[in-house]
Amino acid sequence: MIRRAxxxxxxxxxxxxxxxxxxQPLPFHDRAEEVRFQKLTSELRCPMCQNETLADSNAPIAxxxxxxxxxxxxxxxxxxxxxxxLVDRYSQFVLYKPPVEPSTxxxxxxxxxxxxxxxxxxxxxxxxxxxQNPTVGTPANDTEDDW
Amino acid sequence: xxxxxxxxxxxLLVSLFGFGIWWNTQHDQREIASPLIDKPAxxxxxxxxxxxxxxxxxxxxxxxxxxxxxxxxxxxxxxHEHPMLMTDMKRLGxxxxxxxxxxxxxxxxxxxxxxxxxxxxxxxxxxxxxxxDFGVYAAPETFLIDAKGVIRYKRIGPITPExxxxxxxxALVALAKETP
Numbered sequence: 030m031i032r033r034a035x036x037x038x039x040x041x042x043x044x045x046x047x048x049x050x051x052x053q054p055l056p057f058h059d060r061a062e063e064v065r066f067q068k069l070t071s072e073l074r075c076p077m078c079q080n081e082t083l084a085d086s087n088a089p090i091a092x093x094x095x096x097x098x099x100x101x102x103x104x105x106x107x108x109x110x111x112x113x114x115l116v117d118r119y120s121q122f123v124l125y126k127p128p129v130e131p132s133t134x135x136x137x138x139x140x141x142x143x144x145x146x147x148x149x150x151x152x153x154x155x156x157x158x159x160x161q162n163p164t165v166g167t168p169a170n171d172t173e174d175d176w
Numbered sequence: 177x178x179x180x181x182x183x184x185x186x187x188l189l190v191s192l193f194g195f196g197i198w199w200n201t202q203h204d205q206r207e208i209a210s211p212l213i214d215k216p217a218x219x220x221x222x223x224x225x226x227x228x229x230x231x232x233x234x235x236x237x238x239x240x241x242x243x244x245x246x247x248x249x250x251x252x253x254x255x256h257e258h259p260m261l262m263t264d265m266k267r268l269g270x271x272x273x274x275x276x277x278x279x280x281x282x283x284x285x286x287x288x289x290x291x292x293x294x295x296x297x298x299x300x301x302x303x304x305x306x307x308x309d310f311g312v313y314a315a316p317e318t319f320l321i322d323a324k325g326v327i328r329y330k331r332i333g334p335i336t337p338e339x340x341x342x343x344x345x346x347a348l349v350a351l352a353k354e355t356p
Contacts, residue, residue: 076208076313077313077314079205079206089278090304090313090314093278093303093304093305093307093308094308097308116211117211118211118309118310118311119211119313120209120311122208
């Protein structure tokens with residue numbers, strides 16, 4: 030029984046493993062390095078096919094950049110150094126998570142600012158209405174609702 | 177006034193989205209502005225196409241502005257761009273350095289004998305490593321590099337008469353103003 034379950038598991042995982050190896054048989058030193066490589070390349074965007082990560086993309090440039098990332102990991106570079114290397118050449122476009130700096134403040138804090146503004150508007154309206162109609166909730170008052 | 181507030185909000189949103197649509201039609205969305213503009217071109221030393229024993233490096237090209245055109249025999253858009261290199265670009269009077277990107281030397285040579293060779297010299301970047309330093313991600317791409325080796329302009333995609341008039345000529349005029 031257990032054996033059969035294990036067989037099933039192996040069979041189910043086989044295509045995943047085969048696929049991963051077909052894309053790139055890179056000679057990693059150990060599992061940790063491979064995990065780091067996969068994590069890093071899935072945080073980076075392929076410049077050619079713009080909605081794919083470096084890890085997923087089949088474009089030639091993605092292949093080359095994966096090779097570059099791999100070699101830099103082998104050379105002992107940190108994740109930040111690798112990202113800086115790519116940003117210097119391909120701009121911040123390659124980062125799926127852009128850094129927080131003045132030019133990206135709108136991107137980072139814009140949604141929160143909009144949400145806060147909306148909450149303030151709602152709060153003000155609710156208060157004003159509560160003051161106008163102390164008997165909130167009675168349907169009769171709905172007719173003079175200005176919203 | 178508070179009756180009008182939703183309408184005003186709605187109109188603001190409409191204008192924001194309208195601006196977004198307009199903005200996207202004005203720009204090629206595939207184009208990534210190069211961070212290398214106005215920065216020194218990366219150092220490179222690459223073999224000459226067809227003469228692997230000879231190398232051309234960045235230092236040997238200093239002293240005069242030049243175009244660096246990234247092309248490959250496998251690149252479809254390059255075929256469309258090629259007539260422009262042969263005529264209008266050559267007429268601009270600057271040397272054109274060919275940057276044969278990730279290509280087989282034989283295929284590149286055959287391609288050039290078919291379509292003509294507008295280049296003063298061609299360097300071959302077979303494995304694409306020098307291309308990464310230049311931030312190349314899609315051929316054709318064209319760089320304008322000044323006499324000091326600084327990248328002044330980059331075109332991603334094929335050169336068209338419109339690109340020459342609207343972008344390359346103004347860049348050349350700006351260059352000419354600087355040189356005493």
